[in-house]
Amino acid sequence: MEDLQGRTAVVTGAASGIGAALARVLAAEGCRVVVSDVELDGAAAVADAITADGGSALAVRTDVADRGSVQELAAAARERFGLVHLLCNNAGVSYHRRGIHATYEDWRWVLGVNLDGVVHGITEFLPDMLDSGQECHIVNTASMNGIVPSAQSAMYSASKYGVVGLTETLHNELAGTRVGVTALCPAGVRTRITDSVRNRPAEAATADDTRPAHVPSGSFDLSPALDPEVVARMTVGGVREGRLYVFTDPKVKDLIVAHRERMLADFAPLDAFLAAR
Template sequence: MDTLESKVAVVTGAASGIGLGMARTFGHEGMRVVLSDVSDEGLNKAVADLRSEGIDCIGQLADVRSVEAVEALARAAADSYGQVHVVCNNAGVGVFGRQWELTENDWALAIDVCLWGVINGVRVFVPRMLASGVQCHVVNTASMGGLLSAPFVGPYAAAKHGVVGLSKSLRVELGGTNVGVTLVCPGNVRTNVARAMREQRDSQRRGGGADLDDFLCFLESGLEDESAMDPADVGKLVAQAIKTNQFWLLPNGAPQLPLVEADFEEMRSSSASLVAE
């Protein structure tokens, strides 16, 4: 897709953070943008802010856990702007705690939003894109947490690893078609995840212990310090990846790549030892 000018994008989780960063970049590149979120207040503010910058956009409430809601989102986009060229399956939540202390609802929230939200976006938008015959693109937001695992993030890690796997498969399935795929695995980015972690730690987290408190404080600080990337910069990288049909996109992921490499080295060593035996 050589240009984004006059194209249409749908972005979920667009009221703040990376989603809003993508929507803003798309708008300034001349796209018409459909912002979607579950937060009515946040969505209205985001739409108003972008319109004040001269961006042609609308907002559509949608809970991506529901395929019916995603279908309604697709219809709203088509009714307002016609063919959707780019869909960004970006909505996500953070669920933190010891795996055995989290409830079924805790697990369901992470899996349903972070993984099923992407699945529903693929199921709803890809058939429409293929049928259009024009150049289109799917952007799935995973995380460096989809390539690595840390303690106390079991549900999030499971969901994000799932997004990585399905996106790699989708890339092959759509090879040679008019639909490209980009997998975004951000490292530290300044988003509302830090605020959500504080709220969960203060009022929702089950169990406890200094180790979990220390981990959450460490994660919080990483999302808010100077090394964390601005979501607007992530949006610019995503726009460039769409135009160049780049699959892997790891914004601010370089500091964590040695850990990914260490995982693969451990796998190689383990495999070699099995062969030797």
Template structure:
């Protein structure tokens, strides 16, 4: 890992999982940090840990769906550090269901966090990053679910395809204006995070917790797939090691699970061949 003394790194979704490990790694490398999350307790604990280790940290607690809060976070970061060298647009959530049964409120929540939340981060940070006229990076967290489709989580898959293609367009537009900002997209498969517990941070006003669908066998079985997969995922430290290594190489598509590469190329071949999608055997 490179030396990041004098560099400023901003991270959303910083209190848990990949965001938390990114914060620890960049703090150890000397970076100044701006950390945001909806999880106040875990964020406060992380800030205390990093500051006790000598890191300079500013933090903000907000929901990435809230653009004014994101804009304020960006403004405070630039004011504190003068520039932003790395911005990790990392916050994300998951839900499960069938397209025709899953409550529409789940779709609103997923798309607002996983797509509009990314847009909010771009709009808040990128103009200032362009204006500073320095080589710097925007790193959006998508998923292997932005490259491969599975049937368990339709809103999540749709949101991750959207965030990946959004990042592609972002980088093309940055190239088009001759900016020194480059974009990157991270596409992890299952990592040992608490993604399956994200519902605990959901605003109760955004859904009906008593919706009958949440009590169906279908919902419970699909949620069990998500929960059951987490302990078998890639350790967070290994995922973040790959993310940082590939970012420092200048890699655009950062893939943390090379075992899925044949499936990705197979998907492309299937698209060209007009092949119908196939269910994943479980």
């Protein structure tokens, strides 16, 4: 989608960090923007700033983990602006707790926002995009931890591997249509992601919270964390070029190569097993 002028974009998780930057950059490119977040005040502040700058924006409170809430978001966007051409499934949470120490509620919260949230966005927006026959695009915010395991949380990687897998598959399935799809895979970005618990709903809280203090299971050699505005501009560049992936840190390349080599090392010769039959 080369020309963004006059398009309508929906960005989830747009009250803060990468989502807020995406909303601002897309508005500057001439998009009408639906600024959606579970924190309505933050979303309204971003939408107001866009409007004050002469853009067109609508703030909507949405909990992406709740399918009904995403259905309401789609209806509000349609009613105000018509067809949504660009959907950024960006809302996400990170919880620094090893999978071995996680409660069921921890798993459900992280998977509910990070993976179900993307599924809800796709099911509610993609059919209209395909029916329209117009040029449309979906950006799913994954992470480098959708390709290389997280040092912080098995829950986070499970959710982000899911986002990468569904995005790659959609890319294949959408061949021959006018809908493109991109997996945004950032490394470090200066946002409020490490304070994600601020949005953890009471019903998703863990009753038994006597788990051990968190210790990461590894570490990565990464570049200094980026300003979210830079990541937003890289993302818009990826949409323009129709790229399947947007990576934000060149250092992740070596991590991916090492990870794939580790994976390939576990291929065992088949002969011994075939002979045993």
